[in-house]
Amino acid sequence: MKVLIAEDDRVHAHLLAHQLKAQCIRTVLAYDAMQAVMLATRNELDAVLLDINMPGGTGLEVLKRLKASMKTSMIPIIAFSGGTDPGLAQAVRDLGAEEFLQKPVAFDNLFSLLCGLLHLPAPAVTAGPEKRN
Amino acid sequence: MSPGPVVPASAAVALDRYRDGLSGNVLDHQVLEQQIGGDRQLLEELTELFCKDYPALMEQLKSGASKLDYAQAAFASHSLKSMVGNFGAQNAWALAQEIELAAKAQDESIVSMTRELETELSRVAQALLETCKGVRQ
Numbered sequence: 001m002k003v004l005i006a007e008d009d010r011v012h013a014h015l016l017a018h019q020l021k022a023q024c025i026r027t028v029l030a031y032d033a034m035q036a037v038m039l040a041t042r043n044e045l046d047a048v049l050l051d052i053n054m055p056g057g058t059g060l061e062v063l064k065r066l067k068a069s070m071k072t073s074m075i076p077i078i079a080f081s082g083g084t085d086p087g088l089a090q091a092v093r094d095l096g097a098e099e100f101l102q103k104p105v106a107f108d109n110l111f112s113l114l115c116g117l118l119h120l121p122a123p124a125v126t127a128g129p130e131k132r133n
Numbered sequence: 134m135s136p137g138p139v140v141p142a143s144a145a146v147a148l149d150r151y152r153d154g155l156s157g158n159v160l161d162h163q164v165l166e167q168q169i170g171g172d173r174q175l176l177e178e179l180t181e182l183f184c185k186d187y188p189a190l191m192e193q194l195k196s197g198a199s200k201l202d203y204a205q206a207a208f209a210s211h212s213l214k215s216m217v218g219n220f221g222a223q224n225a226w227a228l229a230q231e232i233e234l235a236a237k238a239q240d241e242s243i244v245s246m247t248r249e250l251e252t253e254l255s256r257v258a259q260a261l262l263e264t265c266k267g268v269r270q
Contacts, residue, residue: 008212009219010186011179011220014182018175082215084237
């Protein structure tokens, strides 16, 4: 299972990658829009987690491109944003994203949605990040 | 379900308390613990990323505010808000949110609020470094 995290906030991207790794999900990270499109095209992905506010083009442009490409159009996308625009969730869904979450994202919510999209068994309890200490 | 990194509904309250000088809590340690799950190495990695990345965004915000470039200020404050939200830094989150909204409304108050946020972000960085030290001991 491999997921692309497209997020310019490196703290959030790193945290998400760590939390997903604890659930045995591999990740690739993109910190801007261009990188996101490149990595989505080059990798065999099961899902994309996409921040809508990224430098080098917006997440909306990434979303449009991924949904327009034969190679990536079927990859489920969970978009998220800390923006305050009330119409954003609908705009994101209209562009083809399967889900939209308002930031700050609670990992439990995100992981439940991801499990639903990937037809994985729903998490029974909150699983914390893998402990390394 | 966990409540998530920062509960936005409480941000306005956090900002009021901060302005009243009542809030001494730079980080919400409960939120932080929820995020890192007791993983000290992860905390150190996230702290390092934060300390590396926030100064450039702060510079971008200061530059945007000084030129009254509202688009630049809105983008930088939005990014800073996202970043501090990971740590449950309520005061910083609320300030960044207020700057973002003011920038979108083309309100010159972003200049003074940017100074406030810079001070608060230094406190967040310091608190994170101290938390790392405390965890290490």
